[in-house]
Amino acid sequence: MIGHRPAAETAAAPSARVVAPAERRLGVLGRFAVADALLPVAAVLWLVAVRQTDIGKINDFGLVPALPPTFFAALAVLIVSFITLLSQERPSTVRLALHLIALVTALQAVVPLLFPLPQYGYVFKHFGVVEYINLHGSVDDKIDIYQNWPGFFAFAAWFDDLAGQATPVPYAAWAPVYFDILAVLAINISLRALAIPWRARWIALFVFVIGNWVGQDYFAPQAFAFVLSQWVLACLLTLFRAAPAPWIGRLEEFVTNFARGVYVKTRPLVTPELTRRQRVAALLAIFVTFAVITFSHQLSPYMVIVAAGVLAVPGLLRPRWIVAVLIVIAGSYLITRYGFLKTHGDLILSFNPFKNVENPDSSPNTGVFGKIVTGYAARALSLFIWVLALIGAFRRTRAGTSSLVPLGLFFAPFGIIFGQEYGGEAIYRVFLFSLPWAAALAGVALAPRLAWTWWASARVGISIAVMTVLFLQAYFGLAQVNYTRPDEVAASNYFFEHARPGSVLILAAPNYPERGSEIYNHFVVTSGAYDPKLVPNPEFTHRVLGADDLGTIENVLRSYAPHGYFAITTGMKIYAHEYDLLPDGSLDNLDQAMAASKRWKLFYRNGDAVIYELVATAPPK
Amino acid sequence: MAEPVAVAAPPRDDALVGRADERWLVAADLASLAVIGGLIFLNIADTGGVVRLAVALLFVTFVPGWALARAVGLAGGLTGLAVAVLSSLTIGAATSTVMVWANVWHPILLFAGLAAVSGVAILWALPPAFVAARLRR
Numbered sequence: 085m086i087g088h089r090p091a092a093e094t095a096a097a098p099s100a101r102v103v104a105p106a107e108r109r110l111g112v113l114g115r116f117a118v119a120d121a122l123l124p125v126a127a128v129l130w131l132v133a134v135r136q137t138d139i140g141k142i143n144d145f146g147l148v149p150a151l152p153p154t155f156f157a158a159l160a161v162l163i164v165s166f167i168t169l170l171s172q173e174r175p176s177t178v179r180l181a182l183h184l185i186a187l188v189t190a191l192q193a194v195v196p197l198l199f200p201l202p203q204y205g206y207v208f209k210h211f212g213v214v215e216y217i218n219l220h221g222s223v224d225d226k227i228d229i230y231q232n233w234p235g236f237f238a239f240a241a242w243f244d245d246l247a248g249q250a251t252p253v254p255y256a257a258w259a260p261v262y263f264d265i266l267a268v269l270a271i272n273i274s275l276r277a278l279a280i281p282w283r284a285r286w287i288a289l290f291v292f293v294i295g296n297w298v299g300q301d302y303f304a305p306q307a308f309a310f311v312l313s314q315w316v317l318a319c320l321l322t323l324f325r326a327a328p329a330p331w332i333g334r335l336e337e338f339v340t341n342f343a344r345g346v347y348v349k350t351r352p353l354v355t356p357e358l359t360r361r362q363r364v365a366a367l368l369a370i371f372v373t374f375a376v377i378t379f380s381h382q383l384s385p386y387m388v389i390v391a392a393g394v395l396a397v398p399g400l401l402r403p404r405w406i407v408a409v410l411i412v413i414a415g416s417y418l419i420t421r422y423g424f425l426k427t428h429g430d431l432i433l434s435f436n437p438f439k440n441v442e443n444p445d446s447s448p449n450t451g452v453f454g455k456i457v458t459g460y461a462a463r464a465l466s467l468f469i470w471v472l473a474l475i476g477a478f479r480r481t482r483a484g485t486s487s488l489v490p491l492g493l494f495f496a497p498f499g500i501i502f503g504q505e506y507g508g509e510a511i512y513r514v515f516l517f518s519l520p521w522a523a524a525l526a527g528v529a530l531a532p533r534l535a536w537t538w539w540a541s542a543r544v545g546i547s548i549a550v551m552t553v554l555f556l557q558a559y560f561g562l563a564q565v566n567y568t569r570p571d572e573v574a575a576s577n578y579f580f581e582h583a584r585p586g587s588v589l590i591l592a593a594p595n596y597p598e599r600g601s602e603i604y605n606h607f608v609v610t611s612g613a614y615d616p617k618l619v620p621n622p623e624f625t626h627r628v629l630g631a632d633d634l635g636t637i638e639n640v641l642r643s644y645a646p647h648g649y650f651a652i653t654t655g656m657k658i659y660a661h662e663y664d665l666l667p668d669g670s671l672d673n674l675d676q677a678m679a680a681s682k683r684w685k686l687f688y689r690n691g692d693a694v695i696y697e698l699v700a701t702a703p704p705k
Numbered sequence: 706m707a708e709p710v711a712v713a714a715p716p717r718d719d720a721l722v723g724r725a726d727e728r729w730l731v732a733a734d735l736a737s738l739a740v741i742g743g744l745i746f747l748n749i750a751d752t753g754g755v756v757r758l759a760v761a762l763l764f765v766t767f768v769p770g771w772a773l774a775r776a777v778g779l780a781g782g783l784t785g786l787a788v789a790v791l792s793s794l795t796i797g798a799a800t801s802t803v804m805v806w807a808n809v810w811h812p813i814l815l816f817a818g819l820a821a822v823s824g825v826a827i828l829w830a831l832p833p834a835f836v837a838a839r840l841r842r
Binding site: 248362369375 | 748773804
């Protein structure tokens, strides 16, 4: 049986004791609560809203203009219901958890219910790798970066076999619901280990869900690795948390005294004491899990190492050699990928922090007005949470509880921008990995220290409502771009079934369901993670493309292979419009020019996609 | 400097340290066995659909890890749940990746092996928990 041992820890806020963590009695609902009536009302409103949503109304502002008033009413009722639970002295965990699951579902199940296919054209590359593994039963690390980090794909291929699925397409759109629920479960355990009071903890979990605008929870290795990372951190914080080193204890005491103005004694926090067998099993589980993270995703293991390092340096994580083992695991795997990294190292390492924080998808300075609004909504949401986090850290410290660990974990991911870029995704990873801890401190900022009051209801309700509105715009603002049209997938499937092996597919612009086949390696797979594109190459942007560009396009194609194809789709036109990269009608003009050219032949056309084949054998003059 | 302020220690959080409640253990054991049995049936019958998808998801997310947590005595409370989910995803990803690297892709054989080992581990742990749950009543 698991025992207990005390570990020195600065005090929890008195508020943590005023309302005991009553949700301990899982499954005991007790008497009727207002939330029991409000939650079903919210669910019904949401279902009605989803039925009423007309995706034809999606525009430059994304999905929000298409959502009916009932959708916002459903979210409002859900938030009010959640607040009525928070105002109780002893709400059940089941009710609170149901509200959290309802929130995740309300926000993340919209896409799979509204759209026939998973959003994000680039997710189809992941389907291609999964289908490749199911076809060959192996990987070829010469093909691309995914085959060098196959953990998630092999797992998905195995799951497909068990579930009787030939491809992840039918279920992949639900991945955000699955990953988000697993993530909040893990984060909840971490927040318990950090002695976050129950109200602050549940608010924090809400904040995490509505703060996660970066869209890194789709069917992708990074989502899988993020969930595993949160479980590793939860296990480390729960099972291997220790008393801080004396110097850090003195520093904490100094900071606490400075913030509070009174002398506070450190006092014990109960942490579990494991038997030798349990300890070995837990360590083994953590290391093997970390190995899975390491061979599943390129960036995530370093996020875990940084976080574990932040805990280990002041002695909050013991034994400290756990971090050394994590480094050895990550480093060893990186060495085995040396052959690939020699030619593709820029995908992983980049020591330019200014370049590493750049990402055009979230930049508010580019694109049409709707896209700019979306960019600012994302920034405002991040800033809102960060400001709340700093307020929460101050409040927690002032109340006599150390904020060192959550603050350290909050800031630690920012260190990664000095070493990795990963195609502009590094900034997303930084935000995502810092979010649980920022949300934890935001929860502390919003939750009342003592009894629940009307002011607390207003503060929490308004803050969550504001964040939800910002989330809706930040997360769904690019729905027009992210929407994958069935005709585009049909064009992609036709290409793989009929195109000449060894040829290359050039895309007019990003936003195409590329490489979504088990035979994607039969065609030219370029060094990057995407098929070659004209836009956003500066040579092909901010002007009308036409017949004069055909020679250049042909030369681009021939630089990859002697034979190839060129695709233009509705999704590409919308991408070029949304990011203000081409004048409207530019790609239509190029389509007409190609149709009139004798060097190109129509290969496939439907309502949303056209593919031309280069038929000229000699290069253009 | 002001006078010292006496503040009591935070409450002991039983869920954190994993004091197992046998009724929950029995329920989770039985649910895991049902998932194993259901997935075996659905695979033999080779029926597709949402049910098989959901049962397969439950298996890969929970069952092998739960069996491991039961075997090493870490199945109590939230810690037990953490170990179960963490271990299940890890076991599934690690074993399937090893199969891919070793070029011995036998997904159903892997399922059979994991289901058998998990089933035995759970059946081994179930009777004592069942007796304890009956005594608790």
